[in-house]
Amino acid sequence: MQDPLTGKPTRVRGSELPGAAGRRALQDDHERRLAALDRLGACAAECGVATDPDRDLVTLPEDDLSLLELADPVWAKLGGAIREWRRLTPLCTLEDFGFPAGPAINLEEASRRLRYLHSGVEASAFVGLADQSVYKFYRPVEGTEKLVASTFAFRPGDEQLLQAEACPGSYRALFEKLLLIDALGLATEVVGVTPEGIVVAKQPLGEPLGQGEDMSQRLPAGLIEIPSRFLRANRDHPRLCFLAGRAWLVADLHARNFVRCRDGALRTIDLVAAPWPETPGSPLLADWLARVRENPRAGVLRPVADADL
Numbered sequence: 001m002q003d004p005l006t007g008k009p010t011r012v013r014g015s016e017l018p019g020a021a022g023r024r025a026l027q028d029d030h031e032r033r034l035a036a037l038d039r040l041g042a043c044a045a046e047c048g049v050a051t052d053p054d055r056d057l058v059t060l061p062e063d064d065l066s067l068l069e070l071a072d073p074v075w076a077k078l079g080g081a082i083r084e085w086r087r088l089t090p091l092c093t094l095e096d097f098g099f100p101a102g103p104a105i106n107l108e109e110a111s112r113r114l115r116y117l118h119s120g121v122e123a124s125a126f127v128g129l130a131d132q133s134v135y136k137f138y139r140p141v142e143g144t145e146k147l148v149a150s151t152f153a154f155r156p157g158d159e160q161l162l163q164a165e166a167c168p169g170s171y172r173a174l175f176e177k178l179l180l181i182d183a184l185g186l187a188t189e190v191v192g193v194t195p196e197g198i199v200v201a202k203q204p205l206g207e208p209l210g211q212g213e214d215m216s217q218r219l220p221a222g223l224i225e226i227p228s229r230f231l232r233a234n235r236d237h238p239r240l241c242f243l244a245g246r247a248w249l250v251a252d253l254h255a256r257n258f259v260r261c262r263d264g265a266l267r268t269i270d271l272v273a274a275p276w277p278e279t280p281g282s283p284l285l286a287d288w289l290a291r292v293r294e295n296p297r298a299g300v301l302r303p304v305a306d307a308d309l
Contacts, residue, residue, distance in 0.1 A: 004130035014132040015205045015262045018187045030179035033088045040085045043078040053146040055197050058171045062086040092192035122149045138199040141168040149174040152274035161281050164233040177273050184220045185268030206259025213255035224296045247276035
């Protein structure tokens with residue numbers, strides 16, 4: 001299929017849900033995108049190009065180094081990394097989506113190609129008039145221009161062993177979050193990024209849930225409840241999950257971040273996530289993480305045989 005707004009191939013259209021092969025392809029796209037961003041950052045560092053924050057890398061035009069590439073193989077390597085990144089994450093413009101041309105980022109301006117749905121802290125959502133898919137525009141955090149969306153920062157807690165607080169994140173953190181949404185909830189495709197640093201993602205259209213519905217017993221399969229003695233987080237329903245062998249904290253799983261899809265199933269359309277700290281902070285927590293990786297129902301304390309009592 002072809003996206004009616006960008007002309008690029010797409011696996012998302014209207015309320016249709018991609019099949020198993022389509023979902024595997026989307027996950028592969030997310031994983032290759034993250035690997036390409038890592039290679040781009042490594043090549044940029046080798047050339048002495050600033051890599052922190054990563055917005056400067058994410059928005060690089062693919063022909064930015066054409067002259068330098070001819071002079072030095074190291075710069076040619078960086079140019080190749082930029083082109084690989086641009087192939088997986090094309091540059092697009094707000095005008096592609098029907099917004100008026102101009103220097104300001106104003107997603108509240110009427111688009112002739114999209115119907116406005118709603119805006120949140122991180123993104124504004126619209127429905128495409130041509131194919132009835134949902135397009136999400138993740139804006140740079142106001143006042144920073146270098147950070148985007150939300151992730152978690154961890155610090156030692158007073159009563160709990162870890163305190164997780166939502167905070168603005170890097171572009172890599174946003175692409176990780178989109179991978180997790182795709183894996184745990186609704187199919188999510190990265191359409192591209194604008195020169196202003198707005199990441200555009202696409203999802204099938206679903207029916208929103210009413211505000212305030214209790215989601216505690218309706219969360220996606222594969223999420224593990226975290227004992228309160230180990231963590232306090234300032235977002236709804238914090239859970240642990242393992243994806244490709246890596247542990248993640250996911251949260252913000254309230255009713256507004258779910259939709260009912262055309263097959264009747266509930267799927268999450270948004271969340272806040274971060275990799276679980278590699279150094280958990282206590283032997284008890286480290287032991288629980290090791291056991292719950294093998295058995296999601298593992299308790300806080302390791303079982304003790306009667307003979308050892």
